[in-house]
Amino acid sequence: MKFDDIIIGGGLSGLTAAISLAQAGHDVAVISAGQSTLHFSGGSLDLLGCDSNGNAVESPLEAIATVSDSHPYKKVNEIEAKALNAKQLLSEAGITTTGNASANHWRITPIGAIKPTWLSVDGMATVPSSQAMPWKRVALVNIINYLDFPTKFLAAGLRAKGVEVEVKPITVPALEQLRKSPSEMRSTNIAKTIERNGLVEEVATAINNATGNNYDMVLLPAVLGIDSSATSDKLLKLISCPAGYVATLPPSVTGVRMQTLLRKRFTALGGTFFTGDQVVEGIFDGNTLKGVRTAKLDDTTLEASHFILATGSFMSRGLVADYNHVYEPALGVDVEDHSLNRKSWAVVDINSNQPYMEIGVKTDDQLRCMKNGEIITNLYATGAILSGHNSIKSLDAAGVDMLTALQAVNNILK
Amino acid sequence: MATETQTKNVSINNFEQCLKCSICTVYCPVSAVSPAYPGPKQAGPDAERYRLKNKEFFDEALKMCLNCKRCEVACPSGVNIGDIIQAARIKYNSHRPKLRDMMLANTDFVGTMASPFASIANPVLKLKPVKAVLHGVMAIDKHRTFPDYSSRKFESWFKKEVAATQENYSKHVSYFHGCYVNYNYPQLGKDFVKIMNAVGYGVHLLEKEKCCGVALIANGMPKQARRQGEVNMASMRKAIAQGHQVLTTSSTCTFTMRDEYAHLLDIDNHDVRDNISLATRFLFQLIERGEIKLAFSDDFHKRVAYHSACHIERMGWVPYSTRMLSMIPGVELVMLDSQCCGISGTYGFKRENYERSQAIGKGLFDQIKEVAPDCVATDCETCKWQIEMSTGVTVENPISIIAQALDVEKTRKLNALD
Numbered sequence: 001m002k003f004d005d006i007i008i009g010g011g012l013s014g015l016t017a018a019i020s021l022a023q024a025g026h027d028v029a030v031i032s033a034g035q036s037t038l039h040f041s042g043g044s045l046d047l048l049g050c051d052s053n054g055n056a057v058e059s060p061l062e063a064i065a066t067v068s069d070s071h072p073y074k075k076v077n078e079i080e081a082k083a084l085n086a087k088q089l090l091s092e093a094g095i096t097t098t099g100n101a102s103a104n105h106w107r108i109t110p111i112g113a114i115k116p117t118w119l120s121v122d123g124m125a126t127v128p129s130s131q132a133m134p135w136k137r138v139a140l141v142n143i144i145n146y147l148d149f150p151t152k153f154l155a156a157g158l159r160a161k162g163v164e165v166e167v168k169p170i171t172v173p174a175l176e177q178l179r180k181s182p183s184e185m186r187s188t189n190i191a192k193t194i195e196r197n198g199l200v201e202e203v204a205t206a207i208n209n210a211t212g213n214n215y216d217m218v219l220l221p222a223v224l225g226i227d228s229s230a231t232s233d234k235l236l237k238l239i240s241c242p243a244g245y246v247a248t249l250p251p252s253v254t255g256v257r258m259q260t261l262l263r264k265r266f267t268a269l270g271g272t273f274f275t276g277d278q279v280v281e282g283i284f285d286g287n288t289l290k291g292v293r294t295a296k297l298d299d300t301t302l303e304a305s306h307f308i309l310a311t312g313s314f315m316s317r318g319l320v321a322d323y324n325h326v327y328e329p330a331l332g333v334d335v336e337d338h339s340l341n342r343k344s345w346a347v348v349d350i351n352s353n354q355p356y357m358e359i360g361v362k363t364d365d366q367l368r369c370m371k372n373g374e375i376i377t378n379l380y381a382t383g384a385i386l387s388g389h390n391s392i393k394s395l396d397a398a399g400v401d402m403l404t405a406l407q408a409v410n411n412i413l414k
Numbered sequence: 415m416a417t418e419t420q421t422k423n424v425s426i427n428n429f430e431q432c433l434k435c436s437i438c439t440v441y442c443p444v445s446a447v448s449p450a451y452p453g454p455k456q457a458g459p460d461a462e463r464y465r466l467k468n469k470e471f472f473d474e475a476l477k478m479c480l481n482c483k484r485c486e487v488a489c490p491s492g493v494n495i496g497d498i499i500q501a502a503r504i505k506y507n508s509h510r511p512k513l514r515d516m517m518l519a520n521t522d523f524v525g526t527m528a529s530p531f532a533s534i535a536n537p538v539l540k541l542k543p544v545k546a547v548l549h550g551v552m553a554i555d556k557h558r559t560f561p562d563y564s565s566r567k568f569e570s571w572f573k574k575e576v577a578a579t580q581e582n583y584s585k586h587v588s589y590f591h592g593c594y595v596n597y598n599y600p601q602l603g604k605d606f607v608k609i610m611n612a613v614g615y616g617v618h619l620l621e622k623e624k625c626c627g628v629a630l631i632a633n634g635m636p637k638q639a640r641r642q643g644e645v646n647m648a649s650m651r652k653a654i655a656q657g658h659q660v661l662t663t664s665s666t667c668t669f670t671m672r673d674e675y676a677h678l679l680d681i682d683n684h685d686v687r688d689n690i691s692l693a694t695r696f697l698f699q700l701i702e703r704g705e706i707k708l709a710f711s712d713d714f715h716k717r718v719a720y721h722s723a724c725h726i727e728r729m730g731w732v733p734y735s736t737r738m739l740s741m742i743p744g745v746e747l748v749m750l751d752s753q754c755c756g757i758s759g760t761y762g763f764k765r766e767n768y769e770r771s772q773a774i775g776k777g778l779f780d781q782i783k784e785v786a787p788d789c790v791a792t793d794c795e796t797c798k799w800q801i802e803m804s805t806g807v808t809v810e811n812p813i814s815i816i817a818q819a820l821d822v823e824k825t826r827k828l829n830a831l832d
Contacts, residue, residue: 034490296730
């Protein structure tokens with residue numbers, strides 16, 4: 001089967017590239033081995049949150065100029081324009097966001113920490129600075145028996161910043177049913193129950209009864225808006241006090257929505273999505289990748305002029321570690337720092353800088369992959385699979401995903 | 415040694431690869447509408463650890479699983495979650511199947527009995543009092559109507575009308591028509607023969623064809639399913655020995671014979687599996703290799719919405735069917751969101767499942783009504799019943815749409831048959 005471009009990986013990076021190429025009129029396929037880490041999204045996208053000393057970054061655009069030479073951003077031109085493109089691409093898919101690349105704002109994590117971020121999905125509660133909180137009195141609303149919203153941690157985090165917090169448990173009869181199977185009272189099932197049964201008004205009434213007009217801010221678990229933001233927007237409007245969402249533990253409803261909307265956008269542009277399939281072999285001709293074979297298509301080779309490898313890091317199995325080395329399983333392209341041995345790629349203190357986080361696929365300055373030291377001229381790598389940065393420490397995962405994808409698309413189209 | 419342990423220690427259905435990430439739970443159509451169902455993560459890899467210790471941990475709620483396999487498609491870690499659940503049902507369920515389940519599951523026996531009396535059976539099965547009895551006594555939901563039985567089986571038509579001419583072709587395939595084509599909708603089989611003949615392939619029936627067994631597996635009759643599966647495999651081996659590919663027009667039969675036989679029924683199909691293919695896939699591959707060409711008539715125009723049936727989604731073969739449809743100049747193709755329609759073969763016919771079945775399909779039905787296509791295309795026959803009943807929109811197999819659009823004369827010329 002022949003395409004103009006094939007993207008291996010259907011997460012944030014892969015879909016960003018796929019949508020951009022489809023918009024340019026290309027016939028594009030995405031091959032995705034299971035769902036992506038967007039399902040763990042906090043509802044915000046980070047561009048660069050911390051500098052190399054671990055200090056919070058005020059302006060990502062300024063700080064990006066100072067990242068180490070190994071950082072993927074060094075291979076991205078016109079960062080500011082690409083950051084705008086990324087925001088625009090999300091918006092066209094139905095994911096509207098607040099924020100810009102000149103100045104970080106702050107997101108609230110499910111366990112009550114405050115972190116710098118670039119874009120937050122509209123409706124997420126954010127604060128302009130980590131120092132002074134904009135609210136004196138906050139109601140922290142949770143649904144009774146919903147365990148993936150740790151209100152004690154959240155309240156403690158906010159109180160440490162000088163906010164007065166009251167926890168307000170609420171429920172409606174339909175949600176009480178959800179604990180029939182104790183394990184299944186999950187964010188996404190709550191969202192589906194409220195949306196499919198048209199319970200937004202009922203939930204709003206329950207929240208208003210608990211909070212009245214007495215709070216500067218009502219914080220809610222982000223358990224609404226699985227297909228679109230229609231219901232989550234509606235609920236915020238119905239609440240008497242100012243209100244916003246805080247991310248829950250996985251699965252993330254906001255993240256599922258982002259995944260769903262990006263895929264829909266790609267399909268609407270005529271893209272082909274190979275679902276739940278895995279690339280098992282690359283067919284190379286000298287320094288060119290001719291096609292890929294997958295686990296499910298048997299003797300069919302998927303051919304294209306250009307390929308993008310956006311299969312993610314260890315969590316998504318874009319990278320695999322065994323006892324002796326780290327390798328890239330789909331195409332066997334070169335991995336940077338593969339000579340590190342097991343003892344040196346991890347550090348005992350789990351919170352310190354883990355060297356394995358910087359292991360990734362080796363690319364040239366145009367983001368092209370290598371195999372046995374030779375550049376593959378039509379194979380690009382983007383997103384979390386790239387080497388040279390620690391996305392947990394520098395808070396730059398989504399930025400790297402989207403900006404390297406847009407850069408690879410530029411390199412392909414030029 | 416350490417490497418050996420790490421790389422060679424593969425658990426049954428890969429269940430130890432479960433990271434507990436919970437992504438599968440997002441895509442379970444059942445737990446979203448039935449809180450009593452424990453969901454794929456709990457019902458699958460989590461509870462499997464307990465069941466391996468003690469069979470008392472088997473939970474009857476597992477029978478609510480549709481076997482749609484959407485959990486497996488979503489799993490980023492390659493765990494066969496649906497297989498774990500189905501295997502547990504086969505291994506631990508101690509209840510004997512009810513008469514109703516035996517009747518629903520024995521599609522070819524019931525079809526053989528009903529076909530000669532189709533002109534009587536079809537209207538009778540639609541009568542309110544009959545439905546009330548089925549609902550009350552048999553627990554077959556009164557909202558359902560059985561698909562019409564055809565008065566003439568596909569096999570009878572084939573043998574009488576076209577079998578004799580099939581040897582005139584230089585290339586040959588075997589056709590596993592399935593129960594639906596044989597007893598309910600021979601037109602799909604006729605459409606298939608029309609296309610294959612037009613591109614120069616003779617079509618042959620298998621020496622013996624039994625129901626693939628999917629309904630037997632779902633209704634707790636794995637032994638009978640295994641017996642029927644062995645018959646199919648033996649017939650297919652003979653066809654393959656003659657150089658035939660075995661083609662189907664049903665995604666679920668294909669999936670069952672390729673994957674479920676080995677995973678759930680312990681049937682050794684390794685030498686047959688790769689030779690079983692969906693007709694759309696086979697045609698696509700022939701076209702891509704330049705071996706055949708299709709010509710379509712200029713006056714065929716249809717706005718077609720494609721529904722990704724669960725089992726073709728699991729096989730990863732949706733693009734073969736959609737790319738085939740896209741080749742027809744008069745087809746405007748709209749992709750529907752990939753979600754379960756809720757019927758899952760015999761599941762949705764049962765009184766206890768009816769409401770759940772419709773609640774699962776609601777999102778799909780709403781989208782179809784919004785898109786308002788001329789027809790819906792899907793590779794699964796039971797999705798067809800469900801979508802037609804629930805939306806009123808006609809549903810066609812992609813093969814039927816290709817056959818309708820095909821210009822047979824031009825196609826024969828293009829393939830140098832005339």
